[in-house]
Amino acid sequence: MLPEPEVRALMRAEHGDPFAVLGPHRTDEGLRVRALLPGAHTVAVLHSGSGWPLAQLERQGDSDLFEALVPASEAELGYRFEVDWGSHRSALEDPYRFPPVLGATDVWLLAEGTHLRPYEQLGAHLREVDGVRGVAFAVWAPNARRVSVVGDFNQWDGRRHMMRLRRECGVWEIFAPQVAAGDAYEFEILSSQGQVLRKADPFGFSARLRPDTACVVQPLPAPVTLPAGRAGANARGAPLSIYEVHLGSWRRKNGHEWLDYRELADTLVPYARDMGFTHIELLPVSEHPFDGSWGYQPIGLYAPTSRFGTPGDFRAFVEAAHAAGLGVILDWVPAHFPTDAHGLASFDGTALYEYADPREGFHNDWQTLIFNYARAEVRNYLVGNALYWLERYGVDGLRVDAVASMLYRDYSRKPGEWVPNAEGGRENLEAIDFLRRMNRVIGVERPGAITLAEESTSFPGVTRPPEHGGLGFHYKWNMGWMNDTLAYAGINPVYRKHHHQKVTFGLMYAFSENFVLPLSHDEVVHGKGSMIGRMPGDAWQKFAGLRNLYGYLWAYPGKKLLFMGNEFAQVAEWNADRSLDWHLLGEPLHQGMRHLVRDLNNVYRHFPALHELDCEPEGFEWLCHNDADQSVFAFVRRARDGSCVVAVCNFTPVPRHGYRLGMPAAGRWREIINTDGHDYGGSGVGNSPCDTEPQPWHGQAQSMAMSVPPLATLMWVLA
Structure with missing residues (x-):
C-alpha cells in the first residue's frame, strides 16, 4: 500500500510524479496496478483483448485509490478497467499503462528551442497506441508542481489525468485513451506557489467561442501543397494589390449575423476577384476572446477563430481563394498577447512566455504582455506558429503586426521606464534575432511565401536578407508615404x-x-x-x-x-x-x-x-x-x-x-x-x-x- 502522504497528494492533485505510483509497477511481490478513480465503487482489471478478469482492485482506506497484484504476463499484454460507478458501469483504459508521448529527438529539439514544427508534438494529437485510440497531450510548463489535462471526458477533474514531466525539456505529457475529436479540454496547472490555474492549450488547434475558454481536440491539418503559380504571384516583380478585410464586418446576414468561412468563400472571394485584387489580407483570425480587439490580442495562436466556423471551414476559404487566383495573407501578432487568466499570462505561475520585468514585458499602450524573445522555447513557439499557418493552411503570407514595438526596448516608454540591452542600447537584440530566424525558416521551409512588416520607424534593412544584416522581410508597409500622402490629401487645395x-x-x-503602400483599417478608425x-x-x-x-x-x-x-x-x-x-x-x-x-x-x-x-x-x-x-x-x-x-x-x-x-x-x-x-x-x-x-x-x-x-x-x- 502507498504511504499515506502520497495518497493524500494524489487525492488533492498535488502529486508531481503520478506515473511513479499509478499504473502497472513491478514489485518483489509481482505486478501491482494502481488506479485513482474518484467516485468509483468497485474496479476490476480485465484483459484488454479477451475481457478475461485478472483481478479485483481493492480500495485503499477511504480514498479513491484502488490497487491489486495482477498476473504479470497477461497485464503486460494490455488491460483495461471495468468500473462500477453506482449508477452505471463503464470500461476504461488506464492512461498510466502507456509509454511516454515524446521521443528522445523531440525532447532534445524542444529543450534546445530548435524544433521546426513543435506543433506536431505539443498540444493535443489524435493517436493510436498499442491498438488503443486516444489523444496525446503535451504542454510546456517547466515550473509547475503538477499539470493535468481536464475536460468533458473526465468531468474536469484534475486528479484523473495528471501528467508526466519530461524534465529535460519542461514538458508535461500523457496519452489519454478514448478521448476523441470534438472533446473539449484545458490544462489544470498547480503552480509552485500552490495556485490552481486553468489554462487554454497554447498549441490548441481549435477553441470554443468566448466566454467559454476551452480548447477542442481537432486533427492536425494536413500539409498543403500550393497550386502551381502561387509562389510567382507573390514575387517582388509581380502585381500585388491587397484587399484588407475584417471578416466580422465585411458583410453580415440580416444586418447582424456573421457570415461563416464557407459563406465568405462564396461571397468575399468572388467579390475580391471581380474587383481585380490579387490578394486578400485578413485581420488576425487567431482565436481571441475580445471582439473589440479585432483579433490583435490573440490567445489561441494555432486556432482559427470559431466565430466563423471550424478549422476545416477556414481551410476551405483559403482553397476557394486559391481556386479563384487570389492569395491569402494573414495578419499575425507575435508582438504581444493579452493578460486574460486562461491565456499565456503567468502560464505555469511564473513569467513563462513574457518578460518578468514589466519594463520589458508590459505594453502600456495596449495593456498587454510582451513575449520574452530571449527564451529559446518562446522563439520556437512563435517561429513554429508562423510555419504552421503557411504549411497547414496554405496561406501565402503573414503581415507581422507592430514590428516597431518589438525592435525597440524604449518603444512608447519614458526615460527610466525601459531596460537597455546587454550592450547598453535601445534595440531589442533578441527580438531582432527572432525576426531574422523566423524569416530565414520561412524562406527555407516555405519558399514562395512572403512576410510583410508593419514597421513605422526608419530601422535599416527591414527587407534586406538576414545574411546581409537585414531582418529578412519581403515587404514593409510604407508608413511615411501613407502619413505624408494623407496629410497632403487633407489640405485645402488652395494651400x-x-x-x-x-x-x-x-x-x-x-x-x-x-x-507596400497601405491605406489600411488604421486610417479609418479612432475618430x-x-x-x-x-x-x-x-x-x-x-x-x-x-x-x-x-x-x-x-x-x-x-x-x-x-x-x-x-x-x-x-x-x-x-x-x-x-x-x-x-x-x-x-x-x-x-x-x-x-x-x-x-x-x-x-x-x-x-x-x-x-x-x-x-x-x-x-x-x-x-x-x-x-x-x-x-x-x-x-x-x-x-x-x-x-x-x-x-x-x-x-x-x-x-x-x-x-x-x-x-x-x-x-x-x-x-x-x-x-x-x-x-x-x-x-x-x-x-x-x-x-x-x-x-x-x-x-x-x-x-x-x-x-x-x-x-x-x-x-x-x-x-x-
Whole structure:
C-alpha cells in the first residue's frame, strides 16, 4: 500500500510524479496496478483483448485509490478497467499503462528551442497506441508542481489525468485513451506557489467561442501543397494589390449575423476577384476572446477563430481563394498577447512566455504582455506558429503586426521606464534575432511565401536578407508615404502648393525597402473618419479628391493595399460591430468609385510598367516635380523591357488645358486611366490620343500638350 502522504497528494492533485505510483509497477511481490478513480465503487482489471478478469482492485482506506497484484504476463499484454460507478458501469483504459508521448529527438529539439514544427508534438494529437485510440497531450510548463489535462471526458477533474514531466525539456505529457475529436479540454496547472490555474492549450488547434475558454481536440491539418503559380504571384516583380478585410464586418446576414468561412468563400472571394485584387489580407483570425480587439490580442495562436466556423471551414476559404487566383495573407501578432487568466499570462505561475520585468514585458499602450524573445522555447513557439499557418493552411503570407514595438526596448516608454540591452542600447537584440530566424525558416521551409512588416520607424534593412544584416522581410508597409500622402490629401487645395514636398519627399527613400503602400483599417478608425470624409471641399471635390488619391496610389511605385469599404467610399468611419454600408452602391458616385478601383487594379495587373520594378529605382523617373504653383506632378513608370506608363496628377480643382509635358518617347499616346471620367462620376475632362512634338520640355526631347482634369490622375501609354 502507498504511504499515506502520497495518497493524500494524489487525492488533492498535488502529486508531481503520478506515473511513479499509478499504473502497472513491478514489485518483489509481482505486478501491482494502481488506479485513482474518484467516485468509483468497485474496479476490476480485465484483459484488454479477451475481457478475461485478472483481478479485483481493492480500495485503499477511504480514498479513491484502488490497487491489486495482477498476473504479470497477461497485464503486460494490455488491460483495461471495468468500473462500477453506482449508477452505471463503464470500461476504461488506464492512461498510466502507456509509454511516454515524446521521443528522445523531440525532447532534445524542444529543450534546445530548435524544433521546426513543435506543433506536431505539443498540444493535443489524435493517436493510436498499442491498438488503443486516444489523444496525446503535451504542454510546456517547466515550473509547475503538477499539470493535468481536464475536460468533458473526465468531468474536469484534475486528479484523473495528471501528467508526466519530461524534465529535460519542461514538458508535461500523457496519452489519454478514448478521448476523441470534438472533446473539449484545458490544462489544470498547480503552480509552485500552490495556485490552481486553468489554462487554454497554447498549441490548441481549435477553441470554443468566448466566454467559454476551452480548447477542442481537432486533427492536425494536413500539409498543403500550393497550386502551381502561387509562389510567382507573390514575387517582388509581380502585381500585388491587397484587399484588407475584417471578416466580422465585411458583410453580415440580416444586418447582424456573421457570415461563416464557407459563406465568405462564396461571397468575399468572388467579390475580391471581380474587383481585380490579387490578394486578400485578413485581420488576425487567431482565436481571441475580445471582439473589440479585432483579433490583435490573440490567445489561441494555432486556432482559427470559431466565430466563423471550424478549422476545416477556414481551410476551405483559403482553397476557394486559391481556386479563384487570389492569395491569402494573414495578419499575425507575435508582438504581444493579452493578460486574460486562461491565456499565456503567468502560464505555469511564473513569467513563462513574457518578460518578468514589466519594463520589458508590459505594453502600456495596449495593456498587454510582451513575449520574452530571449527564451529559446518562446522563439520556437512563435517561429513554429508562423510555419504552421503557411504549411497547414496554405496561406501565402503573414503581415507581422507592430514590428516597431518589438525592435525597440524604449518603444512608447519614458526615460527610466525601459531596460537597455546587454550592450547598453535601445534595440531589442533578441527580438531582432527572432525576426531574422523566423524569416530565414520561412524562406527555407516555405519558399514562395512572403512576410510583410508593419514597421513605422526608419530601422535599416527591414527587407534586406538576414545574411546581409537585414531582418529578412519581403515587404514593409510604407508608413511615411501613407502619413505624408494623407496629410497632403487633407489640405485645402488652395494651400497645397505650400506643402509640395509632402509628395516629393517620399521618392527620397522609395527604394530603400520593398514597400507596400497601405491605406489600411488604421486610417479609418479612432475618430479619423472615413477616407472620403478626410477629403476637403464639397461633395464633388471629396469624390474627385479620393479618386485622384487612388489614381496616384496605383501609379506610385510600391505594392498596393486598400481596406474594405474604401473601394466604394464608405462614408461612416469603420465600425467592427456592423456591416459595411453596401446600400451606398445604389448611388452613382459610390458606384463610380468602385468602378475606378476595379479599373485601376486591372490596369495595374495588365501593364508591367506599373508593377515589375516597384522596388527598383530604374522603374521610376520624375518628369515634373517642381510645379508647386499648380500642384501638378508627373512621372514615368518603367518595365524591364523598357515599356512605360506616364502618370500625371493634378491636386487642384482647376483643369489645366494645354498643359505641356515632356514625354519619354516620341509617338502617339493614349489614356488608359482618367479618374475624372464620366464612368467614375467625374466631369469628363480628358484627351483623345495625342501625338508628341519635337519640342524639348522637362528634360525630354519630346513633349505633348494635354488637358489635365481637375483633381484627377491620368495614365498614358504609347498607342
